[in-house]
Amino acid sequence: MTVKVLRRLAILLVSVFVASIVVFAFMAVLPGDPAQVALGVNATPELLAKTRHAFGTDRPLVTQYLDWMGGITHGDFGHSYVTGDAIGPQLIDRLGVTLWLVGAGMVVALVIAVPLGTLAAVRHRKASGTAISGLSQIGVAIPAFIAAILLVQVFAVQLRWLPSGGWTPPDQDFGAFVRGLILPALSLGLVQGAVMTRYVRSAVLDTLGQDYLRTARSKGLRPYQALFRHGLRNASVPVVTVLGLQLATLLIGAVVVERVFVLPGLGSMLLDSVSSRDLLTVQGIVLVLVVGVLLVNFVVDLLYTVLDPRLREA
Amino acid sequence: MKARIHVAALALLLVVSGCSAGSSATVSGAPDSLSVGFSAEPQNFDFTRTDGAAIPQALLYNVYEGLVKVDSTGKIVPLLAKSWTASADRRTYDFQLRPGVKFSNGAPFTAADVKFSLDRVKTDWTISIKAEMDVVDHVDVVSPTDARVVLKTPSNNWLFDMTTRVGAMFSPTGVADLANTPVGTGPYVVASRRRGDSITLRENAAYWGRKPAYSTVYLKYIADPTALNNALLSNGIDVISTITAPDSIPQFQNDNRFDVIQGTTNSEVTLAFNNAKAPLNDVRVRQALTYAIDRKALLDTAGAGYGTLIGSMVPPTDPWYQDLSKVYPFDPARAKALLAQAGQANLSLRLRIPNLPYAVSAAQVVASQLADVGVKVSIEPLDFPAVWLKQVFTDHDYDLSIIQHVEARDITTFGNPKYYWGYDNPAVTSLLAQADAGTAQQQITDMREVAKTINTEAAADWLYLFPNVIVAKTKVTGFAKNQVSESFDLTGLGPS
Numbered sequence: 001m002t003v004k005v006l007r008r009l010a011i012l013l014v015s016v017f018v019a020s021i022v023v024f025a026f027m028a029v030l031p032g033d034p035a036q037v038a039l040g041v042n043a044t045p046e047l048l049a050k051t052r053h054a055f056g057t058d059r060p061l062v063t064q065y066l067d068w069m070g071g072i073t074h075g076d077f078g079h080s081y082v083t084g085d086a087i088g089p090q091l092i093d094r095l096g097v098t099l100w101l102v103g104a105g106m107v108v109a110l111v112i113a114v115p116l117g118t119l120a121a122v123r124h125r126k127a128s129g130t131a132i133s134g135l136s137q138i139g140v141a142i143p144a145f146i147a148a149i150l151l152v153q154v155f156a157v158q159l160r161w162l163p164s165g166g167w168t169p170p171d172q173d174f175g176a177f178v179r180g181l182i183l184p185a186l187s188l189g190l191v192q193g194a195v196m197t198r199y200v201r202s203a204v205l206d207t208l209g210q211d212y213l214r215t216a217r218s219k220g221l222r223p224y225q226a227l228f229r230h231g232l233r234n235a236s237v238p239v240v241t242v243l244g245l246q247l248a249t250l251l252i253g254a255v256v257v258e259r260v261f262v263l264p265g266l267g268s269m270l271l272d273s274v275s276s277r278d279l280l281t282v283q284g285i286v287l288v289l290v291v292g293v294l295l296v297n298f299v300v301d302l303l304y305t306v307l308d309p310r311l312r313e314a
Numbered sequence: 315m316k317a318r319i320h321v322a323a324l325a326l327l328l329v330v331s332g333c334s335a336g337s338s339a340t341v342s343g344a345p346d347s348l349s350v351g352f353s354a355e356p357q358n359f360d361f362t363r364t365d366g367a368a369i370p371q372a373l374l375y376n377v378y379e380g381l382v383k384v385d386s387t388g389k390i391v392p393l394l395a396k397s398w399t400a401s402a403d404r405r406t407y408d409f410q411l412r413p414g415v416k417f418s419n420g421a422p423f424t425a426a427d428v429k430f431s432l433d434r435v436k437t438d439w440t441i442s443i444k445a446e447m448d449v450v451d452h453v454d455v456v457s458p459t460d461a462r463v464v465l466k467t468p469s470n471n472w473l474f475d476m477t478t479r480v481g482a483m484f485s486p487t488g489v490a491d492l493a494n495t496p497v498g499t500g501p502y503v504v505a506s507r508r509r510g511d512s513i514t515l516r517e518n519a520a521y522w523g524r525k526p527a528y529s530t531v532y533l534k535y536i537a538d539p540t541a542l543n544n545a546l547l548s549n550g551i552d553v554i555s556t557i558t559a560p561d562s563i564p565q566f567q568n569d570n571r572f573d574v575i576q577g578t579t580n581s582e583v584t585l586a587f588n589n590a591k592a593p594l595n596d597v598r599v600r601q602a603l604t605y606a607i608d609r610k611a612l613l614d615t616a617g618a619g620y621g622t623l624i625g626s627m628v629p630p631t632d633p634w635y636q637d638l639s640k641v642y643p644f645d646p647a648r649a650k651a652l653l654a655q656a657g658q659a660n661l662s663l664r665l666r667i668p669n670l671p672y673a674v675s676a677a678q679v680v681a682s683q684l685a686d687v688g689v690k691v692s693i694e695p696l697d698f699p700a701v702w703l704k705q706v707f708t709d710h711d712y713d714l715s716i717i718q719h720v721e722a723r724d725i726t727t728f729g730n731p732k733y734y735w736g737y738d739n740p741a742v743t744s745l746l747a748q749a750d751a752g753t754a755q756q757q758i759t760d761m762r763e764v765a766k767t768i769n770t771e772a773a774a775d776w777l778y779l780f781p782n783v784i785v786a787k788t789k790v791t792g793f794a795k796n797q798v799s800e801s802f803d804l805t806g807l808g809p810s
Contacts, residue, residue: 030700031697031700031701031704031705032697032699032700032701032703032704033700033704036700036703036704036708037699037700037703038364038365039365039440039441039442043441043442044442047440047442050440051440080357082357082358082364083357083358083493083509084358084360084493085358085493090509093509094509094510149540152541152544152548153544156544156547156548156550157544157547157548160548160549162548163545163548163550164541164544164545164547164548164550165536165541165544165545165550166511166534166545166550167508167511259537259538259541260538260540260541261541262511262534262535262536262537262538262541262545263510264508264509264510264511265510268510268537269509269510271537272355272510272537275697275698275699275700276357276699276700277700
């Protein structure tokens, strides 16, 4: 067991290292000069050279990379070309917003998917089961930003029940925080919920056909009782896998949803820094996102063994 | 069991969809606070080292003040200087300063700060517009309330530039951390900021002038135009500072909760010609392209009809404005004839534009109208600002481009042959210099001549002047109709 965890950890570290090189290389080939963007249209060549020197972008790429990674191992992401601020604290601040959003989106998705998926599986030969499957099919086809635009139009612009965007930190005004999070979480969660419903349905269907459930039924348990007592834990293994994969999709979806709802999270920070060629910041954000996704996969791997004792020996 | 699941699902649906029904979503609840939406966010508060319109838009006249300011009609009026006189040779300016003015950190504002601020432009500023103060020879502190500025040569542009951010007054005690802690003499101080979201301005209690009507102003930054509109429609903000997508204006005009204020900007949406490179170094080709484009139709299509046809690089708020929009009527036959004369009947041009909505939609119209006179245009959208700045602006790698030139009085760029227009006309260069050095009357005469010359030579095609459209709740009044300065001036605003 320990060996297995250590092996997974080693894979994680190597992946992060490779990812950091890829991220850095992508930034290096991105057209556009950060110094030029920072200085504006009429910058003189001397000033440009001076600024490139101050940014350190005139040094060899290998030096720049080693410097960057060296800093990160000490928790120092460097200083933004544009704002001059340390990037690390900004990342943490923005990550907080994105995590709230992704977390709330995940909750919405699960709250939709688990009951509906189970229901659809149990009633897969009845009209209500088919209806749920059909609805989830439609849900899968709607991108998060379309859902976002529709929700804003109805609940913010027409009904004026909820704000169309903006962010209030939870410690400042919790009520406003929740109100502000509802529509973004729904935009992310509805679509993911539809996707997850389908996975939950097929996982539960799978489980329903297993011998041990038939045994449980023959002991006199009602269908739902058998399912809840013996089936759900088994059905959860494939669902957790998909959950891990979907979490990565949620993070990416958050980038767009943050833009629509004006949330100061990692996604809007990423878009702003790309357009201002704040490359150090972009690198930092992308690395954090990549590490986040890798970590989720790592945790999912470990979760399997918790959920399914049979996998512990493998 | 079944029933329990149904109840749970219903409860969840209720929690998720309707739990705050009826609650109001307004940010600015208090009557003396105001929430204004902007599209471009300042990266920091230091406009001495970071370029771009967003910082002065938020801070100039609101947090920082200069000796003079420009009002909404384009006139230079007193601010920290009560009055000023110019010597007969127009090289020496004496400013009589307002007494009793304090910076927001408590330091008094005196003539020594004028000297400090103007000297500092040369020593500490890094952005390119610092060059506007190169003409200053030195500043004398005559008395605490009298500052004398001596110029190397007479310059009308200099006094105008003093109304912009380069003329902002700083205190030696307040420049330690400009990026985060701005210290000015203005009616507001920066209270807090949340990156990617908002800046909060609070009333400066020690302000020398009229107390602002709103003691707290939230500047909300919303990059997406639809999200910005929705914020106003759903009561999230009180004002949209500038509408960037004009096709959304009618939805506000048809809603009696809002006032739509329309005026002009300094922002010429310009079809740039690479004057230095064949075939556009031929004046007949440039004129042909200008005849071939129906600017009225373009304005209706790309700008939803909002905006002004100008015909040269002069907005109506400049003192030397004249209407040159009818010099090149829409005349495809004449365009074809000119192209034939120039031996360019089968022309193929690259239109390299920034990937911004106005440029993309204007480019479609330009390409289709030029196709009608036999000019093949390939549209290449470039990532803005990074790629466009590098390839078009710096390397001059383009035939045609479309961009908003937002700076005030940027007609002077036609005097610089190295500018990306590639326009080299010594007569224009010397007229511009003469206008700068001459009397106010001479300046107007000479600038008119410049505007006419570049129009005649079709140095560019000024498609239209971008409109200044402010949308505000009816309870907020006092907006400057025309955007002439770099500032979104909060000082005149108040409840109706």
